[in-house]
Amino acid sequence: MKRGLVLLTFVILAGGLLLIPALLDFGVPAFSDMDDYFLKNGQEQTAANNIVTAVVFDYRGFDTLGESVVLFTAVVGVGLMFRRMLKEEEYEDE
Amino acid sequence: MRMSKLVRTGADLLYPFALIFGLYIILHGHLTPGGGFQGGAVVATGAAIVIVAWAYEDVAGMIRKATMKVQESAGLLLFIGAAALALGLGYAFFYNVLANSGSLFGLPVPFGANTGELNTAGVIPIMNIAVGIEVWGGLTIILLYLLSGLNKKEEGS
Amino acid sequence: MFWNLPFIAVVTLSLIGLATVVTKKNLIKIFLGINIFEAAVNLFLISLGYREGGIAPIFTSAPSTDMVMATPQALTLTSIVIGVATSALLLSFAVIIWKKYGTIDTDQIRRLRE
Secondary structure (H helix, E strand, O other): OHHHHHHHHHHHHHHHHOHHHHHOOOOOOOOOHHHHHHHHHHHHHHOOOEHHHHHHHHHOHHHHHHHHHHHHHHHHHHHHHOOHHHHHHHOOOO | OOOOHHHHHHHHHHHHHHHHHHHHHHHOOOOOOOOHHHHHHHHHHHHHHHHHHOOHHHHHHHOOHHHHHHHHHHHHHHHHHHHHHHHHOOOOOOOOOOOOOOOOOOOOOOOOOEOOOOOOOOOHHHHHHHHHHHHHHHHHHHHHHHHHHHHOOOOOO | OHHHHHHHHHHHHHHHHHHHHHHOOEHHHHHHHHHHHHHHHHHHHHHOOOOOOOEOOEOEOOOOOOEOOOHHHHHHHHHHHHHHHHHHHHHHHHHHHHHHHOOOEOOOOOOOOO
């Protein structure tokens, strides 16, 4: 009974995912007004040759700031999880 | 657990090349494909080769945890400082104040296809270097913590 | 059928990743399934921004000037870094579970209170 239910859910999800290649065309993006503006004026306003770097660090700098903080938080979390095991070795002069 | 002499010598020979290649990708982020995150990951891979080849007791003396912690925090602080530089000069937050001016990275760029010039693009190379330092420190710290957590024997928790 | 090949690859990778998460019992294999699913989503995000006959949006020694869209590539960079952060935390979970229970078979890690 349980295996049958798992298999049925999987078939429904697979059928839903198969709509993606059926309904989208490849190579014709739908709304590209913002990117046309970036490609036309990006080199002059930011003086960079690489438009992807100009978008990541200049036009959309807040997303990069949030991503750096997420990476920092992940490293803090890993250090926090291994703290109890190193307690006898590193904190004995406290 | 220590690998054989061949693997250790190969890792010692490969680490400077990975370091130079990663620093090249970080520094030329505004001219060629690449940037801060990609270059930082390449340098961390070079450090990972050295960590895997030597035993953990030898590596803990060569690549210390305290150095990498300071490096990661310094990278994030430099990034926020470069963004707040425009706030101190009277513009909005994250504004590119050094582009197209005469200062540190401020040469203008001719329109269309050209060969690249390193002195351009304002605040963007400073942000690239800051993010590269942060990603290098962060990924190496994760590897060191995972290895040291595995090597510690359990005392009946 | 092959003009849509990136989207077919996205669907194949998603189904492989989903099947691995649902049916496997080893903890490391479940984490690998999560990683494959994240790779499929990144591929989908990049292949939405393609234009016919375009080159990469970089002006250094560029042969022509019709370029593909630049914003999906910037968003994919952020998504890859978040995937790295998730994988690091999941792997340290696996190490701590192995230290406490002695095994990483999910049929035997059942009790919340020890």
